[in-house]
Amino acid sequence: MREQSKYLEGVDKKDLFASGHRACGGCGQALAARLVADAAGENTIACVATGCLEVFSGPYPDPSWRIPFLHSLFENASAVASGVDAAYKALKKGPVNIIAQGGDGSTADIGFQSISGMFERGHNVLYVCYDNEAYMNTGVQRSSFTPYGARTSTTPTGNTTRKKNMPMLAADHGIPYVATATVDDFRDLQLKIRKALTIEGPKYIHILAPCPLGWGHHGELTVEICRLAKDTGLFPVYEIIDGKVTNVRKIPVKVPVEEYLKPQGRFKHLFKKGVPTKEVDVIQEIANQNIERFNL
Amino acid sequence: MLKQIEGSHAVAHVVAQCRPNVISAYPITPQTHIVEELAEIVGAGQLDAEFVNVESEFSAASVVLGASAAGARAYTATSSQGLLLMSEVIYCIAGMRLPIVMTCANRAISAPLSIWNDQQDSMAVRDAGWIQLHAEDNQEASDLHVQAFKIAERTFLPVMVCMDGFILTHAFEPVDIPEQKEVDDFLPTFKPRHIVDPRWPRGIGLFADPRFYMETRYILHRALEKSEETIKEVSSEFAKTFGRESGGFIKAYKLEEADVVVISMGSVVGTIKELIDQLEEEGKKVGLLQICSYRPFPRHEVYRALKDKMNIVVLEKCISLGRGGILASDVRWSFPRAEKKDRDISSFVAGLGGRNISIDDLRYMVEKVEKEPVEFEFLGLKEELIAEKDM
Numbered sequence: 104m105r106e107q108s109k110y111l112e113g114v115d116k117k118d119l120f121a122s123g124h125r126a127c128g129g130c131g132q133a134l135a136a137r138l139v140a141d142a143a144g145e146n147t148i149a150c151v152a153t154g155c156l157e158v159f160s161g162p163y164p165d166p167s168w169r170i171p172f173l174h175s176l177f178e179n180a181s182a183v184a185s186g187v188d189a190a191y192k193a194l195k196k197g198p199v200n201i202i203a204q205g206g207d208g209s210t211a212d213i214g215f216q217s218i219s220g221m222f223e224r225g226h227n228v229l230y231v232c233y234d235n236e237a238y239m240n241t242g243v244q245r246s247s248f249t250p251y252g253a254r255t256s257t258t259p260t261g262n263t264t265r266k267k268n269m270p271m272l273a274a275d276h277g278i279p280y281v282a283t284a285t286v287d288d289f290r291d292l293q294l295k296i297r298k299a300l301t302i303e304g305p306k307y308i309h310i311l312a313p314c315p316l317g318w319g320h321h322g323e324l325t326v327e328i329c330r331l332a333k334d335t336g337l338f339p340v341y342e343i344i345d346g347k348v349t350n351v352r353k354i355p356v357k358v359p360v361e362e363y364l365k366p367q368g369r370f371k372h373l374f375k376k377g378v379p380t381k382e383v384d385v386i387q388e389i390a391n392q393n394i395e396r397f398n399l
Numbered sequence: 400m401l402k403q404i405e406g407s408h409a410v411a412h413v414v415a416q417c418r419p420n421v422i423s424a425y426p427i428t429p430q431t432h433i434v435e436e437l438a439e440i441v442g443a444g445q446l447d448a449e450f451v452n453v454e455s456e457f458s459a460a461s462v463v464l465g466a467s468a469a470g471a472r473a474y475t476a477t478s479s480q481g482l483l484l485m486s487e488v489i490y491c492i493a494g495m496r497l498p499i500v501m502t503c504a505n506r507a508i509s510a511p512l513s514i515w516n517d518q519q520d521s522m523a524v525r526d527a528g529w530i531q532l533h534a535e536d537n538q539e540a541s542d543l544h545v546q547a548f549k550i551a552e553r554t555f556l557p558v559m560v561c562m563d564g565f566i567l568t569h570a571f572e573p574v575d576i577p578e579q580k581e582v583d584d585f586l587p588t589f590k591p592r593h594i595v596d597p598r599w600p601r602g603i604g605l606f607a608d609p610r611f612y613m614e615t616r617y618i619l620h621r622a623l624e625k626s627e628e629t630i631k632e633v634s635s636e637f638a639k640t641f642g643r644e645s646g647g648f649i650k651a652y653k654l655e656e657a658d659v660v661v662i663s664m665g666s667v668v669g670t671i672k673e674l675i676d677q678l679e680e681e682g683k684k685v686g687l688l689q690i691c692s693y694r695p696f697p698r699h700e701v702y703r704a705l706k707d708k709m710n711i712v713v714l715e716k717c718i719s720l721g722r723g724g725i726l727a728s729d730v731r732w733s734f735p736r737a738e739k740k741d742r743d744i745s746s747f748v749a750g751l752g753g754r755n756i757s758i759d760d761l762r763y764m765v766e767k768v769e770k771e772p773v774e775f776e777f778l779g780l781k782e783e784l785i786a787e788k789d790m
Contacts, residue, residue, distance in 0.1 A: 146597045150465065163605040171595035173468050174604035175491045179461035182453065186421065186465025186473070187595065189449035193420035193471055199597060217461065220454035 114289045115141040124167040125159040129322020131312030132233040134286045142293035143200045152180035152205030155240040178213040180205045181221035188226040204231045207246035211269045222276035222305045229306040235314040243317040252382045253369045273307035274343040280306040281343035287329035319368020331363040336390035339397045354399045360387045406537040406567040407432030409574040413541040415446045416582040417548045419474040421466035423451040423459045427481040428514045429564035430504040456481035460488035467497040470594040479506035482520045493528025498551035506564040507752040515753020516564040517716040530558040531694040533664040537572045542645035546633045554626045563666040623695045648697040650689040657686025663714040664690040674761045701733040712745040712768045723775040743772035
């Protein structure tokens, strides 16, 4: 008990994203969305893309949001947020935190053009991506964030491509702040949200948000899975400030990728009677490359 | 003040006088001159607005959606493929009841690629829940924009002002550009109804399950039907303030005595009027019914105006492929079933992809329907270009 309260020290809990929504048990995105809203505070407008988040938190007549919430379509959250930003400037209102939010598809696939435009134009908008590595809302289809080897409903024999590196793509737009985070470290996630909101211009925060349904792990393992994603090197946690990678989270004790893969149903086919297939070696190599690249 | 000016520039100046807070657009021929001129006006500091240069029409529509939801008066303009690319957002804007004003510089739709005028583009989004007003000339195109903001902000319905690409947008005509003060007096400051603002946290754009969705569509449909009153009101307020008739629901020309009535919309009505005058000198009584408001469709007005007319011909620059005339369907539907019998409503499609509609084409059309009704015909088709194997 004492340990837990220490863990939650400095974590904002304002319930701006109320409980009682319709997310699955152990949903990483619901947890992340609450942490984001509570860190951003009341003076915030959330522009949400169509997807799980919008569906479980925004049904009429009982949305979960206690901050203003604007939703229109799947692929335009960044452009809608740009419009809110333009309106606030034109009407000389504010300052206000404008946070566009979406999942893999609305960030890196169908919404990629829109987010790229928002970055390039320099709107004062924070974009938060909840990365659950597939199209979960429509039934676990592959996205460009689906990692190598993962089984989805449209990659039944395992995904053959590597994950699109969205944080780097964001950084290459020349925006002032990019960060990655996971839902196992509340404090780090909220610090990054608060920090981003102090910076003028476009910001991008990429949050790994495990999906028990799509990943095939038990709901209570969501936090543990995130820790393993970091400690294997598969999900590097870092910031990019003015184009420079910094504040990289060092791995305390490196963990082989098998430990991350085994609790997840989507990687089950990579082990034949418990013996790893050659795909596991490829995934280990991806982790090794991350460890080397970011000096994890 | 009467000014010799390009249609696009006239529209841009009048839009600027309406003081939009946010303008966002993506360039597409023949809309470009409108937004270029607006960019100049904003750049010169003559209009205090945010001009957002976006990477697509999809984002242009999304930016004005966001801006309007945040309480700004917002404006965009597009054409053709741009409007089709926006179409998902177009539906959303209407469903969210955001009073955005857009100019559609009417242009044909690919394929084949054509940058020239017809009205297939705005027709493609006719069911989206927007008010659609069609301008006859550049004076009306300018006047309709002043009215459009007022109509939109009174009804919380988005308004699309349609003006024929090139024929109007690139034509130089004398246009009476109002004084800023006149526009300010006519158009009150925008008072939004629901906005995203941390002072009053609320959700805009929630999703509706089957318990609620249908009612939202019903309310939107009724709002469009009811906007008829507002369109008429604003048109007559405009006439009172500016001293000229513009817009409204329908307009008639030499209709009362007419034996044959042509129905159409957009710039082609000018040519039709010319023909009507010629035919009058030849002793023929032909009249015109011009549709100004295509959505909401002036069903009752059309019926009232034409209930004694038995020979009607609809001329339009768009087609429902595999079906025929779109405006013709709307007109046919305007008569009660019992009165459809013995009434000839002919349907002609013309001017697709910028094909010129000459006065001779129109004369041919009128003379043909004088003899017998025409179910459906392409007017001005060059049969010699069509190979047998393509038929």
